[in-house]
Amino acid sequence: MFQQNYFELFGLPVQFNLNRSDLSSAFRQQQTAHHPDKFAHADDKSQRESLQKSAYINQAYQTLSTPTLRAAYLLELAEGKERREHTMRPDAAFLMQQMMWREQLEEAETLDDIESLIETVRSELPVVETSFVSAYEKQDYELAHHAVDKMQFVYKLVAEAESKEARLLDE
Amino acid sequence: MALLQISEPGQSPDPHQRRRAVGIDLGTTNSLVATVNGALNQTLPDSSGESLLPSIVHYGQDRVSVGRAARDMLAEDSANTIASAKRLMGRGMADAEGLPYDFEPSKDSGLPLFVTRRGNMSPVQVSAEILNVLKSRAEESLGGELNGVVITVPAYFDESQRQATKDAASLAGLKVMRLLNEPTAAAVAYGLDKAEEGTIAVYDLGGGTFDISILHLHKGVFEVLATGGDSSLGGDDFDEAIANWVVEQAGISPSRDEMRQLHALARQVKEVLTEQDSVELDFNGWCTELTRVQFERLIEPLITRTIRSVKRALRDAGLKQDDIDNVVLVGGSTRVPMVREALTSLFGVPPLSSVDPDKVVAIGAAIQADILVGNKPDSDVLLLDVIPLSLGLETMGGLNEKVIHRNTTIPVTRAQEFTTYKDGQTAMMIHVVQGEREMVADNRSLGRFELRGIPPMVAGAAHIRVTFQVDADGLLSVSATEQTSGVEASIVVKPSFGLSDAEISGMIKESFAHAADDKEARSLREMQVEAERMLESVESAIAIDGHLLSEQETHDITAALAALKQVNVEHDEHAIKVQIDRVSHLTEAFAARRMNASIKQALAGHNVNEFE
Numbered sequence: 001m002f003q004q005n006y007f008e009l010f011g012l013p014v015q016f017n018l019n020r021s022d023l024s025s026a027f028r029q030q031q032t033a034h035h036p037d038k039f040a041h042a043d044d045k046s047q048r049e050s051l052q053k054s055a056y057i058n059q060a061y062q063t064l065s066t067p068t069l070r071a072a073y074l075l076e077l078a079e080g081k082e083r084r085e086h087t088m089r090p091d092a093a094f095l096m097q098q099m100m101w102r103e104q105l106e107e108a109e110t111l112d113d114i115e116s117l118i119e120t121v122r123s124e125l126p127v128v129e130t131s132f133v134s135a136y137e138k139q140d141y142e143l144a145h146h147a148v149d150k151m152q153f154v155y156k157l158v159a160e161a162e163s164k165e166a167r168l169l170d171e
Numbered sequence: 172m173a174l175l176q177i178s179e180p181g182q183s184p185d186p187h188q189r190r191r192a193v194g195i196d197l198g199t200t201n202s203l204v205a206t207v208n209g210a211l212n213q214t215l216p217d218s219s220g221e222s223l224l225p226s227i228v229h230y231g232q233d234r235v236s237v238g239r240a241a242r243d244m245l246a247e248d249s250a251n252t253i254a255s256a257k258r259l260m261g262r263g264m265a266d267a268e269g270l271p272y273d274f275e276p277s278k279d280s281g282l283p284l285f286v287t288r289r290g291n292m293s294p295v296q297v298s299a300e301i302l303n304v305l306k307s308r309a310e311e312s313l314g315g316e317l318n319g320v321v322i323t324v325p326a327y328f329d330e331s332q333r334q335a336t337k338d339a340a341s342l343a344g345l346k347v348m349r350l351l352n353e354p355t356a357a358a359v360a361y362g363l364d365k366a367e368e369g370t371i372a373v374y375d376l377g378g379g380t381f382d383i384s385i386l387h388l389h390k391g392v393f394e395v396l397a398t399g400g401d402s403s404l405g406g407d408d409f410d411e412a413i414a415n416w417v418v419e420q421a422g423i424s425p426s427r428d429e430m431r432q433l434h435a436l437a438r439q440v441k442e443v444l445t446e447q448d449s450v451e452l453d454f455n456g457w458c459t460e461l462t463r464v465q466f467e468r469l470i471e472p473l474i475t476r477t478i479r480s481v482k483r484a485l486r487d488a489g490l491k492q493d494d495i496d497n498v499v500l501v502g503g504s505t506r507v508p509m510v511r512e513a514l515t516s517l518f519g520v521p522p523l524s525s526v527d528p529d530k531v532v533a534i535g536a537a538i539q540a541d542i543l544v545g546n547k548p549d550s551d552v553l554l555l556d557v558i559p560l561s562l563g564l565e566t567m568g569g570l571n572e573k574v575i576h577r578n579t580t581i582p583v584t585r586a587q588e589f590t591t592y593k594d595g596q597t598a599m600m601i602h603v604v605q606g607e608r609e610m611v612a613d614n615r616s617l618g619r620f621e622l623r624g625i626p627p628m629v630a631g632a633a634h635i636r637v638t639f640q641v642d643a644d645g646l647l648s649v650s651a652t653e654q655t656s657g658v659e660a661s662i663v664v665k666p667s668f669g670l671s672d673a674e675i676s677g678m679i680k681e682s683f684a685h686a687a688d689d690k691e692a693r694s695l696r697e698m699q700v701e702a703e704r705m706l707e708s709v710e711s712a713i714a715i716d717g718h719l720l721s722e723q724e725t726h727d728i729t730a731a732l733a734a735l736k737q738v739n740v741e742h743d744e745h746a747i748k749v750q751i752d753r754v755s756h757l758t759e760a761f762a763a764r765r766m767n768a769s770i771k772q773a774l775a776g777h778n779v780n781e782f783e
Contacts, residue, residue, distance in 0.1 A: 024389065028389065028392045028553075031392065031553060031555060032392070032553055035553055035555070035643070036582060036642065036643040037349065037542075037543060037553060037554065037643065038553075040319070040348045040349065040543040040544075041319075041348075041543070041544065041545050051582050051640075051642055051643070052584065054582050054643070055582045055583050055584040055640065056584070058579075058580045058581070058582065058583050059583065059584070059585070061580070062579070062580070162486070166483065166486055169482070169486075
């Protein structure tokens with residue numbers, strides 16, 4: 001099992017777009033077969049093995065079910081562990097965009113402000129994901145890394161906006 | 172010794188011999204034991220028909236008593252009558268403060284011990300007494316030794332609390348097959364595991380604590396999506412609200428004894444108002460009527476607080492109210508009609524109430540025990556739980572580097588690489604912490620251990636792989652290995668010192684509130700660490716290879732280092748950064764010369780072939 005990559009483990013094609021329900025059902029199938037609860041009465045060795053396998057399945061599931069981790073994992077598979085250090089050309093337009101959103105978040109005072117910002121930022125995701133997929137397919141890994149960074153930024157900003165929203169709701 | 176029985180070939184005495192398994196709800200106020208008997212799930216009563224065993228232990232002159240007998244001694248011999256030991260499981264001396272007992276720290280671990288006339292007792296020992304009573308009750312009822320038990324713990328219980336619970340079980344001679352989270356057990360009791368798919372909220376309002384958990388299940392697989400709650404809010408606060416109302420209305424200032432009576436009266440009033448619309452009450456001759464409407468006005472703020480926690484947990488799980496398919500009630504206080512109404516209006520579905528909310532957790536544990544012990548080999552039920560708080564390591568500058576984030580599904584193994592900070596460093600202190608905050612000091616310390624025997628290398632060259640493993644019970648072990656030499660060290664986390672439940676939930680809340688401050692503190696601290704690292708490495712390089720520098724260069728670099736030291740004690744991240752860049756620029760040529768010199772030295776006297 002540990003020689004299989006995460007996609008192989010779940011019997012999925014090695015690509016960014018995946019079917020969530022295929023992933024979930026493969027995950028559950030694997031856990032049903034290997035979870036420590038299924039070995040509660042077995043010998044120590046089987047219990048240890050089951051613990052390691054179950055942890056590996058959890059790790060694989062978390063990686064594949066989180067888009068940024070999934071994208072980074074695809075690049076890791078493609079480039080090997082020794083990832084080349086890409087000299088990143090900063091994307092000036094995206095930097096501007098980031099600064100603008102950050103300002104908007106800081107200035108947002110009402111729930112409506114925040115919600116509309118979250119919506120705007122989220123709407124950027126499909127764009128970034130598409131650009132990742134096309135860069136990855138063309139094996140332009142530098143561009144693909146750029147897309148992963150953007151994806152990370154978008155998710156992080158959404159998380160920050162949501163925690164600001166939560167604070168407002170609590171007040 | 173019993174004789175071994177041999178049956179006639181082909182006729183084993185009982186081919187379907189069931190293994191004996193029970194579920195135990197080791198509660199703060201009451202404990203229960205339950206089993207699955209054929210198709211029937213039931214709690215096991217004592218000889219007088221009572222299932223609930225008060226979680227109270229009395230250390231008397233001649234004997235130790237547990238349960239109601241111990242409760243009767245509360246007023247008379249309070250110093251030797253221990254209630255709510257669960258609150259101190261896996262906790263430190265600091266948490267014992269304010270509790271009405273005498274404590275002494277243990278000589279070995281520093282953990283608090285109750286001082287009783289029968290000697291000092293740890294919370295683990297007290298809990299073992301309770302477990303012992305439940306064990307005998309179960310063995311009598313099932314007719315023999317138990318093959319295995321499942322014990323429930325609150326979902327937010329941390330490593331040391333879980334470990335302490337397991338220790339208590341082994342002390343009582345029980346074989347624990349699994350520690351199960353209480354909310355998961357409650358959902359299992361309703362047979363929700365047999366549903367195709369659904370999202371469940373478990374609302375647990377006990378005597379002194381409130382917990383909310385959001386679970387998702389799909390074809391028998393449970394996942395805990397989020398947990399939350401309020402550890403200083405419970406049914407006792409409802410009683411308190413009634414008692415305070417009486418004090419106010421009657422214009423009296425009751426003594427401590429009267430206040431205790433008043434609380435008992437308030438409790439009865441609350442129970443009557445569950446069934447009736449109003450109740451006459453008489454407190455030492457002062458009479459009045461309390462209607463359910465008035466009562467509800469009194470407790471409304473408390474219920475609102477629980478609803479706020481519910482909403483927060485939903486947000487943590489990334490869900491909306493109408494994503495919840497079922498609401499499960501746990502704890503006697505959920506019998507209050509207003510609680511049910513508030514939940515019905517929040518979720519749009521009435522909460523499930525067919526299983527007694529006092530027994531639901533024990534029954535769920537019994538069902539799971541029956542599966543784990545092997546009585547239901549075809550069951551496809553599988554419980555996947557998560558860790559309640561993030562686990563991390565202390566890195567340079569007192570920062571918490573999270574290795575496993577909270578709400579990660581267990582079991583989980585995760586490794587992270589760290590390196591040395593100083594040239595020639597041969598040992599490393601691994602400090603394991605639990606919590607959400609950026610600075611280690613704001614989190615809970617779980618344990619420390621040392622990795623020794625790292626071969627001396629330049630700073631940053633060693634590869635130390637630290638592996639965290641959390642098993643299916645939520646218990647953590649940590650190991651560290653230096654990759655090039657293979658030296659290893661590890662610990663299993665045991666109770667060291669602790670925080671109260673209130674602090675745990677407080678820590679999560681604070682991490683939200685302080686997210687912004689923390690980030691600033693972190694980035695300043697990171698910059699300072701970077702400055703220290705630079706000072707350290709340039710100074711040691713000058714000490715070794717100073718002869719490679721001209722006088723002017725030495726002067727410039729030394730001056731820049733002094734300036735860096737100066738700004739580093741001030742809290743200006745930008746100024747530090749500027750100075751770091753300056754030092755780095757001034758030493759570029761020096762670094763190149765050192766590199767060349769060391770290559771020359773390495774090659775001197777060797778054939779090129781030797782390196783192939």
